[in-house]
Amino acid sequence: MTRTPTLNDVATRAGVSYATADRVVNARGGVAEKSRTKVEEAVAQLGYVRNVAAANLSQKRVYRFGFVLPVGENAFFNHMRHIIRQRAATFPARQVELQIFDVEAFDITALVGQLRALRSEGYDGLAVVGIDDPAVSKEISDLQSDGVAVVTLVSGVSHAAAVGYVGVDNVAAGRTAGRLIGMAHAAGYGVVQIILGALTLRDHAERLAGAQAVLAQDFPHVHVLPPIEGLDQDPLVENLLHRHLTENPEISAIYGLGAGNGGIFRTMAARRPVAPHPFCVVHELTPDARHAVETGLVDAVIDQQPEQEVDRALDMMRQAADRLPLRDNPPITPAIYLRDNLPAAPSLPPDERPHHDRLLRHPLPPAF
């Protein structure tokens, strides 16, 4: 029954005073090279691990973590906001304080500005939905050197000195969708229409590449049409998709890998009575998407599991704040949801309820 060693034990073992051991462990400086080595050796030999509970108590520590998310009508990030708030609600008991910061989507200047503003706010950790840009990267590195543990979330930032990245492999996600579509064409010939936001968005391009690769290699009998760019806008997507479906009745599958899914759902709902049902795959299990799967409008949803992402980000920030070694975090795998393995519906605030009422009020697509 060996007691777990305290810093006092370390000091004794190293043959220095508690004060010196503390100076080393907490990197306060003003310690001779020689003493530092002795203390570090003692730490290693005894396997000393700082008692986080005691440390937190003495400092009256409250963990301050922030999430920096793009703002907009993006259902996915709204969902993520909700998850974060939910976690925040269960946290006061653990002395954790969570804040969400909204930043205009795709706005590098705004993001950099927000990050800079946060630099002096004394946050222990920040989870940032990145934009891959040198200025952002620089800002993140600066935050890190100011002692803020930064985690990039959903979309990484290259060359940033972040603690880590939490997000899915979008190529894998696209491949997964591609294979599902391929499986659904065991019959043989088929035509796939892909809808995305824009080819310039890295996430979308990656998913597209993944899907195309799998279909070309393993399902050569399935023909992939050139993708439609819907700019992630529901009405535009609806408009374009409806036209393509009408002009090309051979289309047997639809893959929406961007964010204008509302347009897909409406198109599918409108056409359901008239035409045979193409196999349909979309991304992100938003309330609308869930409803579409439940009602059979959509066959499968590829999801990046924001709950897991949020938890993982919190974990990492916490570990960093506690100065514990990070446990390795393998990339999150995209989940496949069919109507039978949907997770229990989360309780939602009123403004995030699915829009199916509105959806059903328009049983026919607008003429154009």
Add this chain to the structure above:
Amino acid sequence: MTRTPTLNDVATRAGVSYATADRVVNARGGVAEKSRTKVEEAVAQLGYVRNVAAANLSQKRVYRFGFVLPVGENAFFNHMRHIIRQRAATFPARQVELQIFDVEAFDITALVGQLRALRSEGYDGLAVVGIDDPAVSKEISDLQSDGVAVVTLVSGVSHAAAVGYVGVDNVAAGRTAGRLIGMAHAAGYGVVQIILGALTLRDHAERLAGAQAVLAQDFPHVHVLPPIEGLDQDPLVENLLHRHLTENPEISAIYGLGAGNGGIFRTMAARRPVAPHPFCVVHELTPDARHAVETGLVDAVIDQQPEQEVDRALDMMRQAADRLPLRDNPPITPAIYLRDNLPAAPSLPPDERPHHDRLLRHPLPPAF
């Protein structure tokens, strides 16, 4: 900037001494009804939450959690063991001590004996893979009243006064498999052969029912053969499956919902060069199953995500030990893995590596 209230504040507010407030909060008894109410009101009014860090410090608390798992050649539980050990390795820093207890599978007496033995061991929490039996249920309730937080894992125990259940909905898992199979038969007609351990095993029966229900309702053109009972034994499964496939060349899909998957992989591998590839779904992402997916022997794996289950169980035990309200834990959803969204391969100890070497050494099924 209001300080978070301490028990001292509660005492003051309630107009009693610290000692009395403490007696109430820690349920030490010997407090008049009236005082208790006053204290409870003060707690509610101030929103007092016990500072777990301080409490743990003062008690030199080390959390002691145990997992009680069935022992045997079951690949799934071996995988789970590995996950638990992995978690345990990262825990000393958080003063958590993890133990695994092996119990003979399906042995009620052994399980009850083990649980009883653990009763006096001072565990804070136990995660138990249950057997649904009154004796087990009784034992769990007793543990709970002795202050041990019990979580049932993977398979629940009815009427047990456990803190909660962590596991998947097996009907949903079966339905998911059924739908995948249905999707793969967009062509039309098809024949499904289901292999399970035994119809008397609840998990298996539930999965079977789920799959049958979905196929009957949404894919009536797919014919489901009577299931084969392979007793979860690889050689028997291989033997039976090979015979059925030979006798019924119409079989277009195989669904292995039990644990004798090694037999399925070998059969598929052996037949691959000769026959067209039936669509194949199995359960649990064991190393062997992963390899089978990677090599295309198997099309999809339904997985109950043991990592998540272990983490969830640990979370719940921890919350209970900290006397915090449990956050609601929605059932874990079965994951679908195709070869494109496989999670990063976990590092495995040598004895749990996939057996594909052995598998490939027998390119043909044994004659019989």
Add this chain to the structure above:
DNA sequence: CTTATAATGACAGACGCCTATCATTTTTTG
């Protein structure tokens, strides 16, 4: 060798809670 400077030691108080003891007050019981 004498200053200045750097490094070290020795403590003490605080963080919030737990445990224990003992004295004191209130309530119950006979």
Add this chain to the structure above:
DNA sequence: CAAAAAATGATAGGCGTCTGTCATTATAAG
């Protein structure tokens, strides 16, 4: 009403770490 029992108050010491102060000693610079 006295005696017994129950409830309450007061308080002290400890858990391991952090922070700060101040005195002391070792080292470097002049």
